[in-house]
Amino acid sequence: MPEHKTYIVEHLDPELGQWSELEYIAIAEETQRAGNTFMLSSLPEEFKVPEKLERVPAFKAERRGVEELYGEPGKKERVCLLDPQAEEDLNPDDKGVFDVFLFGGILGDDPPRDRTSELRKKGFKGRRLGPVQMTTDTAVRVTRMVVEEQFTLNKIPYLDFPELKFNEHESTQMPFRYVKGDDEKPIMPEGMVDLIKKDADKSIDDLF
Numbered sequence: 601m602p603e604h605k606t607y608i609v610e611h612l613d614p615e616l617g618q619w620s621e622l623e624y625i626a627i628a629e630e631t632q633r634a635g636n637t638f639m640l641s642s643l644p645e646e647f648k649v650p651e652k653l654e655r656v657p658a659f660k661a662e663r664r665g666v667e668e669l670y671g672e673p674g675k676k677e678r679v680c681l682l683d684p685q686a687e688e689d690l691n692p693d694d695k696g697v698f699d700v701f702l703f704g705g706i707l708g709d710d711p712p713r714d715r716t717s718e719l720r721k722k723g724f725k726g727r728r729l730g731p732v733q734m735t736t737d738t739a740v741r742v743t744r745m746v747v748e749e750q751f752t753l754n755k756i757p758y759l760d761f762p763e764l765k766f767n768e769h770e771s772t773q774m775p776f777r778y779v780k781g782d783d784e785k786p787i788m789p790e791g792m793v794d795l796i797k798k799d800a801d802k803s804i805d806d807l808f
């Protein structure tokens with residue numbers, strides 16, 4: 601029987617922005633397809649779970665933080681923090697070492713501000729996913745490919761800093777690493793390209 605894995609994103613931003621919401625829906629749906637669990641932890645009291653997330657059976661909303669859930673000896677050793685500054689890279693054998701994979705619920709920033717350090721302080725074992733910053737849904741996707749599909753990190757097809765072309769005149773470059781899809785495009789959550797375009801249009805409008 602395949603081993604059950606839990607992917608936890610510890611919510612670290614004060615609110616759930618539209619970007620994070622789309623990322624979390626993508627993570628929930630992919631985790632559901634693989635038969636595992638996706639948990640958003642450390643949610644504030646007033647947090648309202650978006651309907652599209654609530655509908656996914658693999659999704660769990662949790663007010664408690666990861667330390668309270670997995671901090672005790674015996675459980676703690678089975679948790680892996682995906683940490684851009686860890687010394688060791690994630691590898692397929694980690695499937696047998698860890699049951700829980702923990703990610704920072706932080707939007708990517710350029711240059712990265714190392715907010716994952718808030719989780720590093722809690723003392724979980726860390727693994728890196730290579731040297732380039734990924735979006736949170738990409739980091740979960742890559743972890744799943746290594747742990748569940750037994751890819752080594754260097755065998756995964758990536759797209760680094762892809763340019764998204766909206767039309768003949770408008771494009772934007774994303775400062776992150778993505779997994780390349782069968783259509784040769786970066787795999788992104790549904791609705792993300794439209795949201796990025798809307799945000800880009802808004803910042804142009806703000807100039808006038």
Ligand SMILES: C[S@@+](CC[C@H](N)C(=O)[O-])C[C@H]1O[C@@H](n2cnc3c(N)ncnc32)[C@H](O)[C@@H]1O
Pocket residue numbers: 681682683684685702703704705706707708709711712713714715716717727728729730731732733734735736739
């Ligand atoms: C968008 S990244 C945020 C990185 C960030 N700028 C920071 O302040 O740490 C969100 C999460 O994805 C995971 N992640 C992204 N890229 C990674 C990498 N190359 N190695 C390990 N984890 C990564 C980490 O768990 C990180 O907290």
